[in-house]
Amino acid sequence: MKRDERLTVGRILVVDDQPANVEVLARILKREGYRNVKSTNDPREALPLFTQFQPDLILLDLVMPHLDGVAVIELLRPHIPASAYLPILVLTADSTAEAKRRALSAGAKDFLAKPFDRTEVLLRIQNLLETRLLYRHLQGVNDTLEDEVAKRTRELQDARNETLQRLALAAERRDDDTGEHIRRVGALSALVAEAMELTGAQVELIGGAAPLHDVGKIGIPDGILLKPGKLQSEEFERMKTHSAIGADILAGSSVPVLRMAEEIALTHHERWDGTGYPYGLRAMEIPLSGRIVAVADVFDALTHERPYKEAWPVREAVEEIERQSERQFDPRVVEAFLAVREGVSGPEPDPETSRVASALLEKS
Numbered sequence: 001m002k003r004d005e006r007l008t009v010g011r012i013l014v015v016d017d018q019p020a021n022v023e024v025l026a027r028i029l030k031r032e033g034y035r036n037v038k039s040t041n042d043p044r045e046a047l048p049l050f051t052q053f054q055p056d057l058i059l060l061d062l063v064m065p066h067l068d069g070v071a072v073i074e075l076l077r078p079h080i081p082a083s084a085y086l087p088i089l090v091l092t093a094d095s096t097a098e099a100k101r102r103a104l105s106a107g108a109k110d111f112l113a114k115p116f117d118r119t120e121v122l123l124r125i126q127n128l129l130e131t132r133l134l135y136r137h138l139q140g141v142n143d144t145l146e147d148e149v150a151k152r153t154r155e156l157q158d159a160r161n162e163t164l165q166r167l168a169l170a171a172e173r174r175d176d177d178t179g180e181h182i183r184r185v186g187a188l189s190a191l192v193a194e195a196m197e198l199t200g201a202q203v204e205l206i207g208g209a210a211p212l213h214d215v216g217k218i219g220i221p222d223g224i225l226l227k228p229g230k231l232q233s234e235e236f237e238r239m240k241t242h243s244a245i246g247a248d249i250l251a252g253s254s255v256p257v258l259r260m261a262e263e264i265a266l267t268h269h270e271r272w273d274g275t276g277y278p279y280g281l282r283a284m285e286i287p288l289s290g291r292i293v294a295v296a297d298v299f300d301a302l303t304h305e306r307p308y309k310e311a312w313p314v315r316e317a318v319e320e321i322e323r324q325s326e327r328q329f330d331p332r333v334v335e336a337f338l339a340v341r342e343g344v345s346g347p348e349p350d351p352e353t354s355r356v357a358s359a360l361l362e363k364s
């Protein structure tokens with residue numbers, strides 16, 4: 001019969017308690033050019049051999065001492081990935097129909113009658129190895145496609161994140177031309193969210209969305225936004241509209257980070273005691289993202305110079321945040337903020353937290 005060279009590299013594992021059977025099979029296979037054949041006469045060796053050898057095809061006797069063929073299949077099954085096609089060819093002499101049915105339902109693919117007929121042995125093996133090879137090829141193609149999709153998805157995510165950052169920068173450009181404030185608020189919000197033990201995905205969402213908290217300032221006239229002195233009350237009322245304007249700009253998206261940004265833009269000036277704006281929400285009525293960004297935004301504003309004020313020393317800004325616990329801020333968020341600060345000044349600071357937090361505070 002015609003030999004397919006590609007198949008002869010296939011790894012074949014033979015499990016049969018009769019040494020004579022194994023010898024006959026080994027001889028037939030060797031003569032045909034199969035180079036990777038391993039065998040055992042002890043079914044208890046099947047699993048360790050399988051793990052070590054990773055066969056493409058198993059030739060398995062049904063009636064054996066210690067473990068019969070069906071038991072061996074059941075032992076191997078948890079080690080065969082659901083997506084893998086690993087053919088098992090059962091060797092039978094005079095097994096009952098019931099034994100064959102059990103072998104098939106356990107996962108055997110075909111039967112080979114003893115004593116072995118050389119042509120039949122080679123034909124069955126060739127067919128099963130061919131299918132196995134095709135499966136492996138398809139699996140390879142699928143893996144490549146999945147890698148490609150993952151790469152494209154990452155590129156899209158990067159592009160989206162960059163666009164969001166640039167939108168935030170555009171909105172902030174008139175009163176913070178370096179964009180440092182929004183970057184710091186994003187980073188500090190993520191650290192606080194992490195200290196509150198939110199999931200990694202939520203931390204990432206808050207960190208990515210927080211820089212957009214003041215995107216609504218785009219709708220505030222220069223005369224108010226850049227005014228060096230204190231705002232008149234009607235000017236302040238106008239300034240307050242930046243929350244709703246920001247939420248409007250971001251509204252209606254199905255993208256999670258934009259939905260989060262909308263929530264933050266709308267609620268980052270709400271206060272725990274209910275005296276904030278735009279709605280005067282109170283305590284837990286305020287979304288957690290808004291409560292977190294409120295602390296990060298105020299801390300960063302206090303510790304940096306603005307047209308109307310000097311930068312506060314960090315210690316005084318921290319004291320102010322603590323004072324505002326349960327007034328302006330959620331006490332749990334303040335606690336998490338203080339834990340992040342501990343990361344900078346504590347006895348054994350976590351190096352990563354320290355690095356980010358130090359960078360946040362370096363200008364203070």
Ligand SMILES: [Fe+2]
Pocket residue numbers: 213214242268269
């Ligand atoms: Fe704001």
